[in-house]
Amino acid sequence: MKVAVLCHASAGGSGVVAAELGLQVARAGHEVHFVGSAQPFRLGGQGGMHGPYFHQVSAYAYALFDQPYPELAAANTLTEVILEHGVELSHAHYAIPHATAAIHARAISGRTRVMTTLHGTDVTLVGLEPAFRHTTRHAIQKSDHVTAVSRYLAQHTQEVFGLDREIEVIHNFVDSDRFVRVTDPAVRARFAHPDEALLVHVSNFRPIKRAEDVVQVFARVASEIPARLLMIGDGPERPRVFELAQQLGVIGRTHFLGSFPDVETVLGISDLFVLPSSQESFGLAALEAMSCEVPVVASNAGGIPEVVEQGVTGFMADVGDVDSMADAALKILRNRDLYLQMGAAGRQAALTKFHQSQIVPQYIRAYERTVMGA
Numbered sequence: 150m151k152v153a154v155l156c157h158a159s160a161g162g163s164g165v166v167a168a169e170l171g172l173q174v175a176r177a178g179h180e181v182h183f184v185g186s187a188q189p190f191r192l193g194g195q196g197g198m199h200g201p202y203f204h205q206v207s208a209y210a211y212a213l214f215d216q217p218y219p220e221l222a223a224a225n226t227l228t229e230v231i232l233e234h235g236v237e238l239s240h241a242h243y244a245i246p247h248a249t250a251a252i253h254a255r256a257i258s259g260r261t262r263v264m265t266t267l268h269g270t271d272v273t274l275v276g277l278e279p280a281f282r283h284t285t286r287h288a289i290q291k292s293d294h295v296t297a298v299s300r301y302l303a304q305h306t307q308e309v310f311g312l313d314r315e316i317e318v319i320h321n322f323v324d325s326d327r328f329v330r331v332t333d334p335a336v337r338a339r340f341a342h343p344d345e346a347l348l349v350h351v352s353n354f355r356p357i358k359r360a361e362d363v364v365q366v367f368a369r370v371a372s373e374i375p376a377r378l379l380m381i382g383d384g385p386e387r388p389r390v391f392e393l394a395q396q397l398g399v400i401g402r403t404h405f406l407g408s409f410p411d412v413e414t415v416l417g418i419s420d421l422f423v424l425p426s427s428q429e430s431f432g433l434a435a436l437e438a439m440s441c442e443v444p445v446v447a448s449n450a451g452g453i454p455e456v457v458e459q460g461v462t463g464f465m466a467d468v469g470d471v472d473s474m475a476d477a478a479l480k481i482l483r484n485r486d487l488y489l490q491m492g493a494a495g496r497q498a499a500l501t502k503f504h505q506s507q508i509v510p511q512y513i514r515a516y517e518r519t520v521m522g523a
């Protein structure tokens with residue numbers, strides 16, 4: 150099969166899933182062409198005979214235009230790739246602008262089928278903005294096949310857009326060879342003292358991630374046991390979160406690592422992952438932590454309960470309930486048996502329910518069905 154993939158290149162869950170999937174599909178012998186404004190960061194020069202290839206969307210700035218019209222440019226480059234390489238399926242990750250661009254390219258080329266994977270904020274945030282509501286709904290309705298990364302997201306999409314079309318649920322996956330426990334004490338010693346509990350948070354620091362709650366939870370934990378917090382990622386809320394860490398007197402034990410590329414190593418040495426989001430369709434970073442045997446303390450928002458099992462791989466509390474989250478964190482960190490049990494259960498879930506060998510074939514089957522028009 151020849152597949153074109155459109156995704157956001159910046160550090161976000163949908164781009165990570167698109168890049169990892171593209172690599173796996175190429176390794177399975179299919180020809181994969183990424184089309185975008187920049188190469189997805191997780192792709193990082195990897196690939197083989199079947200790609201993934203990368204085709205840069207050409208931008209054109211004209212004095213009359215007050216913006217570069219990325220959807221039109223993406224549709225144009227995708228059309229070229231479809232015609233030149235005989236692409237049979239365009240896989241759009243994220244509805245806006247990728248599914249709209251893919252549908253446009255399908256109409257222009259008169260070829261290819263469109264499969265759209267919904268990741269979360271494309272429906273729950275961007276898609277519900279009046280500025281994008283009709284175009285998002287149209288993109289979902291007119292895709293030949295639609296998948297969502299959780300049952301929650303599939304159901305929520307049907308509800309908010311009043312759709313009755315099928316949305317297949319294909320959960321996200323993790324590379325469990327890469328996301329593993331790091332046992333070398335020298336690596337951990339770079340970030341924490343041996344007696345300290347190491348908490349970690351990974352996000353793009355947008356308001357829905359509630360990164361301030363992470364610091365609130367950490368301050369309560371650090372007032373009871375020696376602990377340190379690693380904050381990975383960057384985004385609009387980071388300065389406020391930094392300020393809060395100062396106000397709560399934990400700034401010396403909170404480290405903002407920015408867009409740290411080696412996220413698997415940091416997760417691999419950590420003791421607890423904290424994800425207090427107000428919205429989360431899945432929570433890929435939580436799954437990556439689980440694969441590294443790290444228990445998760447999270448909110449129960451959206452699709453998180455499909456990833457984290459209450460009392461088994463971590464604990465969940467209502468959004469904003471930082472006291473319950475801090476209690477749960479302390480319960481895990483003070484009880485070594487519970488901590489080890491939860492870490493092992495997380496790893497087991499990553500290996501059995503969310504392993505790439507289970508999930509990638511689901512996508513390939515969906516590609517085949519979509520191309521055959523079934």
Ligand code: GMT
Nearest residue numbers: 161162163268269270429430431432433
């Ligand atoms: O979490 C983010 O803000 C990034 C966002 C994205 O669109 O790239 O992530 C979404 O897709 C991920 C991969 O499928 C999911 O694991 C995240 O839960 C989802 N984020 C939200 O729903 C807020």
